[in-house]
Amino acid sequence: MSNISPFARPVYVMLKPVGSVCNLACDYCYYLEKDKLYPDVKNHILTDELLERFIQQYMECQTMQEVLFTWHGGETLMRPISFYRKALALQQKYAKGRRVDNCIQTNGTLLNDEWCRFFKENHFLVGVSIDGPQEFHDEYRRNRQGQPSFYKVMKGIELLKKHGVEYNGMAVVNDYNVDYPLEFYQFFKEIDCHYIQFAPIVERLGFHADGTRLASPEQQDANIKLAPFSVDAGKWGDFLCALFDEWVQKDVGNFFIQIFDATLANWVGVQPGVCSMAKTCGHAGVMEFNGDVYACDHFVFPAYKLGNIRTQTLTEMMYSQKQLQFGADKYEKLPQVCKQCEFLFACNGECPKNRFLHTADGEPGLNYLCKGYKKYFAHVAPFMDFMKKELQAQRPPANIMDHVSMENGHIILKA
Numbered sequence: 001m002s003n004i005s006p007f008a009r010p011v012y013v014m015l016k017p018v019g020s021v022c023n024l025a026c027d028y029c030y031y032l033e034k035d036k037l038y039p040d041v042k043n044h045i046l047t048d049e050l051l052e053r054f055i056q057q058y059m060e061c062q063t064m065q066e067v068l069f070t071w072h073g074g075e076t077l078m079r080p081i082s083f084y085r086k087a088l089a090l091q092q093k094y095a096k097g098r099r100v101d102n103c104i105q106t107n108g109t110l111l112n113d114e115w116c117r118f119f120k121e122n123h124f125l126v127g128v129s130i131d132g133p134q135e136f137h138d139e140y141r142r143n144r145q146g147q148p149s150f151y152k153v154m155k156g157i158e159l160l161k162k163h164g165v166e167y168n169g170m171a172v173v174n175d176y177n178v179d180y181p182l183e184f185y186q187f188f189k190e191i192d193c194h195y196i197q198f199a200p201i202v203e204r205l206g207f208h209a210d211g212t213r214l215a216s217p218e219q220q221d222a223n224i225k226l227a228p229f230s231v232d233a234g235k236w237g238d239f240l241c242a243l244f245d246e247w248v249q250k251d252v253g254n255f256f257i258q259i260f261d262a263t264l265a266n267w268v269g270v271q272p273g274v275c276s277m278a279k280t281c282g283h284a285g286v287m288e289f290n291g292d293v294y295a296c297d298h299f300v301f302p303a304y305k306l307g308n309i310r311t312q313t314l315t316e317m318m319y320s321q322k323q324l325q326f327g328a329d330k331y332e333k334l335p336q337v338c339k340q341c342e343f344l345f346a347c348n349g350e351c352p353k354n355r356f357l358h359t360a361d362g363e364p365g366l367n368y369l370c371k372g373y374k375k376y377f378a379h380v381a382p383f384m385d386f387m388k389k390e391l392q393a394q395r396p397p398a399n400i401m402d403h404v405s406m407e408n409g410h411i412i413l414k415a
């Protein structure tokens with residue numbers, strides 16, 4: 001029976017309704033160049049027919065009562081509202097009593113009153129990409145003519161707030177802003193954004209015959225260079241430590257920073273809310289505008305294509321041996337240094353996309369950010385232990401704020 005799938009955990013397939021088409025051209029973007037995978041296709045637009053096929057199959061793929069749709073790009077708001085209205089109607093057609101939620105990721109520049117009213121009415125969670133204050137944001141987030149986007153995004157955020165739309169902030173940490181964790185964080189507090197994701201930029205430039213420039217993770221070749229906008233591994237650790245010190249003194253339970261939540265989840269032994277910190281992954285694929293399904297949004301490379309929705313079901317693709325192995329590899333392919341690492345339970349080798357280093361004894365698969373994560377986990381360990389005890393005693397982890405102080409520039413836990 002097609003509507004019974006054998007695994008009792010949700011499966012996600014994010015959808016790219018305009019492929020990688022975008023009104024911006026951020027220098028560091030990993031997705032913008034994916035149009036080169038389809039050089040012969042003029043319009044990278046998901047048709048109504050494929051939309052319906054996707055929605056039907058996505059519903060059938062789920063074993064849970066709640067179904068989450070994730071709209072992604074490219075720039076999602078380059079499709080008209082009528083497209084999303086059609087999608088909502090189709091969701092209801094196939095929901096069969098299940099609860100349906102929608103989240104949408106956007107660069108925020110095209111938001112207007114009409115979009116915001118639509119999101120509010122239909123309970124969308126909106127992820128807005130904003131890389132902190134203007135100077136940081138506009139360094140890389142520009143359009144093809146080089147025009148900056150900060151003011152447009154801020155206007156978009158104001159509109160979301162005006163209409164009471166639920167939103168969160170997606171910020172990337174790169175070579176340019178990594179030295180300013182507190183300014184960065186302060187910005188989000190000032191705009192009253194309480195849910196924030198900080199994602200490190202790690203990319204390598206490989207250059208392929210098809211015109212794409214980003215190296216896929218398994219590519220090893222002397223010509224591959226770290227992209228200049230990538231974050232330095234040690235600095236990523238310093239960034240997280242400084243951010244944590246500020247947060248743990250003032251903001252626990254008020255501002256939610258995804259990586260801190262994920263770290264605490266692993267400390268307590270529950271599933272973290274972000275795949276990179278989980279032991280295995282592979283439950284979050286992506287479907288391109290033409291129905292091609294890939295293992296993960298960061299693995300949209302020909303070798304990681306699972307098939308096409310016209311000829312295979314999402315259930316077949318997402319539970320295929322190839323995809324199950326992709327997910328299991330996150331743990332199985334860890335080098336020994338990770339398997340013996342005291343922080344394995346919290347780090348899990350982070351995202352396989354970033355594992356292109358060799359260990360000191362020559363084993364492949366070490367995460368480029370390892371140095372930073374070691375710093376971070378060692379730094380937060382006593383505080384995580386404290387919050388874990390609070391949770392186990394059914395007390396709020398926010399109690400930690402009464403037990404920390406700064407002494408000589410170092411954060412300490414008071415007895």
Ligand SMILES: C[S@@+](CC[C@H](N)C(=O)[O-])C[C@H]1O[C@@H](n2cnc3c(N)ncnc32)[C@H](O)[C@@H]1O
Pocket residue numbers: 022028029030031072073074075076105106107127128129170171172199200201202203
């Ligand atoms: C590819 S965009 C697509 C959605 C929309 N256009 C936006 O910018 O939010 C999704 C997210 O990926 C982030 N991103 C872009 N390039 C990245 C990279 N190389 N590494 C990590 N995140 C990246 C963006 O900042 C954005 O928050």
Ligand code: SF4
Pocket residue numbers: 022023024025026029030031032073074075107129
């Ligand atoms: S707005 Fe999003 S999709 Fe567009 S270039 Fe920037 S990160 Fe990429």
Ligand code: SF4
Pocket residue numbers: 275276277281282283284296297298299330350351352353
């Ligand atoms: S490869 Fe990385 S981003 Fe993709 S699902 Fe696994 S951990 Fe998440």
Ligand code: SF4
Pocket residue numbers: 337338339341342343344347348349350366367369370371373374
């Ligand atoms: S901190 Fe480094 S060695 Fe430890 S699990 Fe993470 S990547 Fe591996």
